[in-house]
Amino acid sequence: MAAGSAFAAKSVDFPFPGGVGEREIATGFPGKGAMVLQRTRPPLLETPFEVFDQGVFTPNDRFFVRWHYAVIPTSIDVESFRLNVHGAVDKPLTLSLADILAMPGRIEYAAVNQCSGNSRGFFQPRVPGGQWANGAMGNAKWTGVPLKAVLDRAGVKAGAVQVRFNGLDTPVVAGSPDFMKSLSVDHARDGEVMIAFAMNGKPLPLLNGFPVRLVVPGWYSTYWVKMLNDIEILDHPDENFWIKTAYTIPDTPHADMKPGQTGVPMVPINRMVPRSFVTNIREGAKLRLGNPVTVRGIAFGGDSGVAKVEFSGDGGQKWETAQLGKDEGKYSFRRWEAHLVPRTTGVQALMVRCTNTAGVVQPDTPNWNPAGFMRNVIETTHVSVL
């Protein structure tokens, strides 16, 4: 079966600087509807941007997909699946799904899951990696048990420093470093980090990590380990490739540096930063002079809530505060809406800017780093006023 070619109804052409933005729309992936095909094996599937105009929750069958290694179990037996908890603990655990479902203290909240490299295709100069446009993100209501409850049951030993997560996916070639991610013990025990078994009230699609995945609200998706089957409590800092080398950012404001700059200290990527998008007006759309239009979109605060969204219809000269939609929780997408009466003909730049509740504002110049991480520049949509 050829994903994409045989099933593609259409394609998109992302306006990446320097091109190579054309992608097929694929429908051949299990549990998934029409998705932007970034890579077939292992699957990298992007959410078509129009989905974000339909509501603040991203449907499971349109939620982006991102795997590193191609050996992904295609069958999961819910009776025999086990989650192992071991390492620096008093009592190692082997939990079945029934054990996890039976645990007290179940929690549920909305949270944005965003790839560290979301929007990488817009970096200038371009950088290697998954060439995503803006759709490597989604918002869902996650249901599960707090990681803390599982760690407390195992009894984390004094002196433990990190908790490392591993899933069922494995590399094709022996010797490739297994994909594992770690959090500090304190973060892992904050009561919010979750072992999730439901996404928008439904089981997770296999490609989003069935039967359970980690949810680390406010942090980039790289930590949200899918098909989570192993939790190891470490008494030393994790030095594995996926923490120490991959997924690191310059330790500078906005994770920004100059191309070719050397000697920049690097740290593991961590908290998300605010972003906002116009979702109902496309780049290049035509508007009529004097005709009022409602401009709407989504915003998220990153590691805290949305305090304010501002909209500019004149390329950033004047900003007005947008009206915010229902608050679904501080880690969720939030709707915003503004009104615009085009007053000048020609090409106009619509801009949107989010400030989070910690006071962090989207910057007006794009950041750059060699891995293409953490883009959150103010987005601009050009329209023609006729």
Add this chain to the structure above:
Amino acid sequence: MTIRTVAGVLLGACALAWPLAHASAGAPPAPALRSVSVQLPVSKRMFPGGAEAAPANANCLTCHSAGMVLNQPSLSKATWEAEVKKMIAVYKAPIAEKDIAPIAAYLAATKGTD
């Protein structure tokens, strides 16, 4: 933010379904979890260009489909060479020393900036 919390409820015989009727008030319900079995699509896409593309086709399709490489932007020859060497050093790609230069040359010629 709103985090809904619930007290634990004893699980019934139906191990992996959460009987809604038994859940305490305010409990976020869990869907029944059923075993799944799926098939993932395969890609038949090859690196274009005949003989020139042969080393890439022989060495670059083991771990990921061609889209990983073909969807990359134009990159400098040095970057392409570094990518091939990264595949060997980090992911242990079994690529012969003699194939590195031809692969980097092919990628620089078809997707290069210099």
